[in-house]
Amino acid sequence: MKKNISLLLTAFISFSLFAQTKVDAKKIGKTLDSNKDAAAVFICDMSLSGMKVTDDGTVTLSVFAKNKAKIVSGMDMTNITERLNYANKKTYLVTFETTDLSSKTYSITKIDGIETVEQYKERLVQEEKKRAEEAKAKWEKERLENLTKFPVQVVNQEVSNLNASESAWLPGQVQDKIKSNLQDYLGMKTVVDSKSEATLKKLQRESESAGRDEETAIELGKITTAKFAVFTKLRKTGSGYVISADFTDLTTGEQMASATSKEYSKAEYLYGSTGAIDEVTLSLADKLGIKISDLNRNLLTSGSANFSVDDQLELARQNEAQFQKMMNQYDAELSKLMQSNDINAVQNKKRLEAEKVLLAEKQKAEQKRQEELKAQKARAEEDAKLEAERSIALKTQRDQMAKDAAAKAAEVRKLKMEKQGVLGQINILESKKKALVEIRQSVESRSRELYDQLVKDRKSEEERIRNKSYSTVELGSDGKPTAQALERREKQVIKSYEDLTNKFFTDCESVKQSTMAQQNALLAEIRADQKALSAVRTVSSMGEELKVSFGKYEGSKDGWNAYLSLYSDGILVYTDNFIVKYEALSGKKAPDMATELNDAVIEEYTNNVDMYNSLLVRGDPIIYFEIDYNVTSQADDKPSQYKFNFSKIRVINTVSGKVTQNSALNAVKDQTMQPEQELRIFGGVVEKEKARFNPKKYPVEVYMAKGLCRTDAEKLVARNKACPAFFDSMGIKMVDIPDRDFQMLNTEVTQKLYTAIMGSNPSYFEGDNNPVENVSWYDAIYFCNKLSEKFGFTPVYAVNGKTDVTTWNYTPNNGNSIRGNVTVNANANGFRLPTLEEWEYAARGNQNYKYAGSNDIDEVAWYGENSGRKTHPVAQKKANGYGLYDMSGNVWEWCWDVSPYDSDNRCRCGGSWDYYAGSCKVDCRDYCYANYRGDGLGFRLVRTIK
DSSP states (O other): OHHHHHHHHHHHHHHHHHOEEEOOTTTHHHHHHHOOOTTOEEEEEEOOTTOEEOTTSBEEOGGGTTSSOEEEEOSOOTTHHHHHHHHOOSOEEEEEEEEETTTTEEEEEEETTSOOHHHHHHHHHHHHHHHHHHHHHHHHHHHHHHHHHSEEEEEEEEEESOOHHHHHHHHHHHHHHHHHHHHHTTOOEEEOOHHHHHHHHHHHHHHHHHOOOHHHHHHHHHSOSOSEEEEEEEEEOSSOEEEEEEEEETTTOOEEEEEEOOOBSSTHHHHSTTSHHHHHHHHHHHHHTOOOOHHHHHHHHHOSTTOOHHHHHHHHHHHHHHHHHHHHHHHHHHHHHTTOOOHHHHHHHHHHHHHHHHHHHHHHHHHHHHHHHHHHHHHHHHHHHTGGGSOHHHHHHHHHHHHHHHHHHHHHHHHHGGGOOHHHHHHHHHHHHHHHHHHHHHHHHHHHHHHHHHHHHHHHHHHHHHHSOOOGGGBOTTSSBOHHHHHHHHHHHHHHHHHHHHHHHHHHHHHHHHHHHHHHHHHHHHHHHHHHHTSOEEEETTSSSEEEEEEEEEGGGTEEEEEEEEEETTEEEEEEEEEEEHHHHHSSOOOOTTTOOOHHHHHHHHHHHHHHHHHHHHTOOSEEEEEEEEEEEOOTTSTTEEEEEEEEEEEEETTTOOEEEEEEEEEEEEEEOSSOOOOSOOOOHHHHHHHHOOGGGOHHHHHHHTTOOHHHHHHHHHHHHHHHHHHHHHTOOEEEOTTSSEEEESSOOBHHHHHHHHSOOOOSSOOTTSBOOSOOHHHHHHHHHHHHHHTTOOOOEEETTBOOGGGSOOOTTSSOOOOSOEEEOTTOOSEEOOOHHHHHHHHHTTOOOSBTTBSOHHHHOOOTTTSOSSOOOTTOSOOOTTSOOOSSSSSEEEEEEEOSSOTTEEEEESOOTTSOGGGGSTTOEEEEETTOOOTTEEOOOEEEOO
16 A cells, blocks of 8 residues: 555555646747746747857847746757758747746747757758859869860961971961861850961960960960960871870960870871770860760761661761751851851851851751651561561571671671872862962062061162251252262162062072972872872762662562662762662572462562562661762862762672672763862062062163153152052042053042042042042943043043043033043053953852852852942952952942944943842943933943053
8 A cells, every 4th residue: 555655655656756738929929927846847839939059058039028037048049040040930849847946947948840959060061062063063064065165276286307398288287177076076166267277376385384374365365366376296107196285264374175196107097987086085075074875976986887777877867957956056156156246256247157157068968868767777677577477587588698798798898998088088188279278378468578678678768868967069059969869869869769660579489488398298298189189089888988779679660669868977969769670689580470480489579689688678788889980089179079970889798799780870970169269370569569679670760761850750659559549438449450561440430539520429429438420431440530630640541632621511410411522542651441251250250150250149149138228338258369349249340441332332340239130240331321220220340551
């Protein structure tokens, strides 16, 4: 009994010590105030909104604002506000324990539903880690996007140990291949900018040797539109070639990735399929974190010869999508550039347009390849449906043939690979041409620098001589220079002119000779390569370039339709189709269905056709094809043009290696490489100066030799200087036409010039620098004589024998005609209209183009499709080879010639802003009444110089 009482007492005490009383939130304040139990514990589901904890542990809650109870912290309240906010609950189950009953102090010992301090700290660590990961992922995403968003410039930074010939062309070939790979496989927008390349290389070397500083990095970013650059180094070792490449951020100077190839024994292995550049491309992609599809990865490492039809189809789809994405990017950039007239914007626009054309060609090739592969796949699927119907013996025979063919094909491919790639060889040839052209351009550029210095030296030396003080013995009694002294001074000027010019010729010849050995070596290689191209070549379907697919068997032709496509550098070069005979596969002639009555023979024939059909559509290489062709390099007057002559095609049994079918092709395909490399040498600044310069005929001396006194001679010299100065003030000039005795105005007569001479402007489309229009042929010859009279030249035209226009009884710009006989003084040196022959000769500019300066009309002419239905300021388009603008388009130009059909009509040439493209051709001419005036008709000046 005592024991039971003791147990009950213990239980009561235990309950009293540990029991928790749940209190409603509205009563918690009064409950704590009225509590009499020093060991009491209360729990309350309540809001903790606005709870504050002071440094001494005092807890402030609005629910206790009117109560005596004091609440303190009995738990770790570190960052309690953040922990509550993270829990984000309306109410919490809070435990209050009695701390000091006398002062009514209670401790909050537990808040259910919130994290512990340890959990809170761990959460902060994880959140910070997540933020860092997200920031890194965002940065990485932006970095990868930038790699394809901004241009990448490819720079040949260093070349080591190459011979002179290799140095001229191999770096350019490597540069082009890297540019192509970055574009095709990494999706980058690439540029090659020779103007900024030298500066980029210099700054890159400096930053490598002295460490990359911000100033150098900023400078790198200023001189090119590219944000990134690939700096390549090409080194020739004792046994081969090695390429390395550094991928650099030009704005920060950071070297983002670096790659070096293994050693390759031959130069062509550097840029060939699966060569050094493919190796470097893959390495850069991996180090930059750019994902390359498995197919492209295999293509770069092993080539596509062993790809399945599905692999080839997927690769073609990926390539097409990649090309479309890049063209969309180019369209966006072109749209921005269209808003700018800045010269750099114009150049970038042309570059992007050229890149887009190339991409479109590649995309077109991929689309055609997809069509071929889809058809091949469909035929394979049809064949698979027939598999169940085939006999075991037939399938066994077929599979054994496929196995033997596959093994033999691997051997054949090794033998055929090095015999392909004529376009690659043409590209090498074009690289050599480019190198030769650039050497010649560098010589001409240096000669022009020397000429500019010559002009300055002539002027300064003449001023020095003329401004020298006369000595006592050179003065007369009147204190003025004697006639002999004046003549001596003139001869000194002439002698200085002669000496400086001869020095110029000597210096230019020295510059030329310094490169002649290299020029001659390159030219010899070019001629040898051109000759080698004409040798018969063979391309095999066992390689990368020639692709073959098969159609259905045609019983009427005893064979299968075969479709061939020859690709090079992603461009479709040649397509053809023909019949592969049954005999080429089986070794037997197909039976004549009209005469063969033995069913067993027909059954065997049917089974064989089915078996071979299955092998062909599955892509088993039981046969392969070879095409014989040669390439003719066209003459130098057709720059970079080649003629492909496809002569024969052979079908070869892969296992036996025997030719089973021969067919003639007799197909011809023209190919023009871009950009065109002009090997012809045209007269440069030296030749022009030699043609002009004759030390015995210094202007003043020439006139004095003709009997004029020095004063009159000097007036004539001054006149000859005044006219060019006047034209300079108008922003125009007369240019000498090579191998002809006349000069021609480099633009059409502008409204500013016409108004200055005539005092009025008849034009419909007004603008100082726009061509004058609404002028008749009579207005034009009237203007010519007035301009001649202004500068003291002998007028060319006469009406009834009189050259003075005031006697012609003619009012310009009124649409009337000149009454009287218009004649020409062939010996006059004044301004005139060109003859038709002169106009066409000048328009051609010693170039073989349809339009004046280009085969692309948009480069050189304002015509009906691009003019916006108006004239435009002169010299906005590209000039032709003689520096003449708008010879095609803008406005028609009057010529002297009379129509052979109507003596009242005069010739006009060049087309205009409102005419079709054909009218702008250099050999197009038209005829109008001489008094006709129109808003598309103007003129251009010439002047005879003898």
